[in-house]
Amino acid sequence: MSPNPQRLLSGLSQHADTLTQRLQTLHQHLLDTVPAVDRIACALYDAQEDTLKTFINSTRAGRAISGYEYKLSDSQALSALARSGEFRVLDDIAQMVQSNTGHAQWLREQGYRSSFTVPLYDGGQLQGFVFFDSLQTGAFSPEVQRDLVLYSNLIGMAIASEFAAVRSVLEATRVARELAEVRDFETGAHLERMARYSRVIALAVALHFGLNDEFVESVYLFSSLHDIGKIGIPDKVLLKPGKLDAAERVVMEGHVDKGVQIIDRIVGTGAHQRLPDSTVLRNIVHCHHEYLDGSGYPRGLRGDAVPVEARIVTVADIFDALTALRPYKQVWTPQAALGELDRMVAAGQLDPACVRAVHEHLPEILAIRERYNDEPA
Missing domain, CATH: 1.10.3210.10 (Hypothetical protein af1432)
Structure with a gap:
């Protein structure tokens, strides 16, 4: 069963909830079609510091990683994704991720076996990444990837909308100060x-x-x-x-x-x-x-x-x-x-x-x- 974009977008635009709560609602919808996704997380990119930082997550199994930062330039794989706009599938994390970064160690500790990573952009600029993780090996087939790209776009739209509102407030106050x-x-x-x-x-x-x-x-x-x-x-x-x-x-x-x-x-x-x-x-x-x-x-x-x-x-x-x-x-x-x-x-x-x-x-x-x-x- 394919996801219903209108239903998902409606769930992500409920202004009474935080982005974290809205992501958790979207995760519940996602489980109807892709039950193997045990975690969805979004990391934001700070271009000024060239840093990725954990932001929002919905984690069904394991311990959520938080307060974690990492230089994007220190990751060849994620830097390549940021430049190309392509997606990354890891069908067997234990075999394919050999680094000892804090994030890699955390992935192995939680027992996640496969992952799907999608870069997010806002106005042509890198916004961050969405990570989908599963306790199953090879959980992200081409059909699943197709659906998850839609979910990623909706997540990106929700974050971009919220941050656009924040930027408008910051800009309005900046103008007020200058006046x-x-x-x-x-x-x-x-x-x-x-x-x-x-x-x-x-x-x-x-x-x-x-x-x-x-x-x-x-x-x-x-x-x-x-x-x-x-x-x-x-x-x-x-x-x-x-x-x-x-x-x-x-x-x-x-x-x-x-x-x-x-x-x-x-x-x-x-x-x-x-x-x-x-x-x-x-x-x-x-x-x-x-x-x-x-x-x-x-x-x-x-x-x-x-x-x-x-x-x-x-x-x-x-x-x-x-x-x-x-x-x-x-x-x-x-x-x-x-x-x-x-x-x-x-x-x-x-x-x-x-x-x-x-x-x-x-x-x-x-x-x-x-x-x-x-x-x-």
């Missing part, structure tokens, strides 16, 4: 560092908090919008070189609520949302100045009431604010900045797991800081 001529805190380098610091922290704490790769990617995409509300703050307050007085502090703190209002205008609410799931975005914008001890603003949230995504972005933001070059302050050394983060953990303000992630991944953090610095080339 407001907000420059001091919103350098391109700062936004890039914020996103990549936040992703490092999110990956490090994912297991601790039970987060999946789709959540990590959402934090990465939306962390740069945390201070979008500052476009509504008057320059005399926003650009003041010295300490703010009490009245000015109230005005400055208003950027959080202004940010939520801006996001709601751009993203929409209810049935008119432009993003299928904008909860992570709203939480980052609304809660990135909340502290676990209730001393933050605007709502004085405490403990578990502060969303994990906001805790992650708060730590990334403070580290960058301390270590970045600014005309109105000295640059803190990374070690001094870590000391300040530790002090705030001891005071009950910051999440210890998020700060520990900065300690444990400091070389990666510093590499990001070096690559995306504020100084002119």
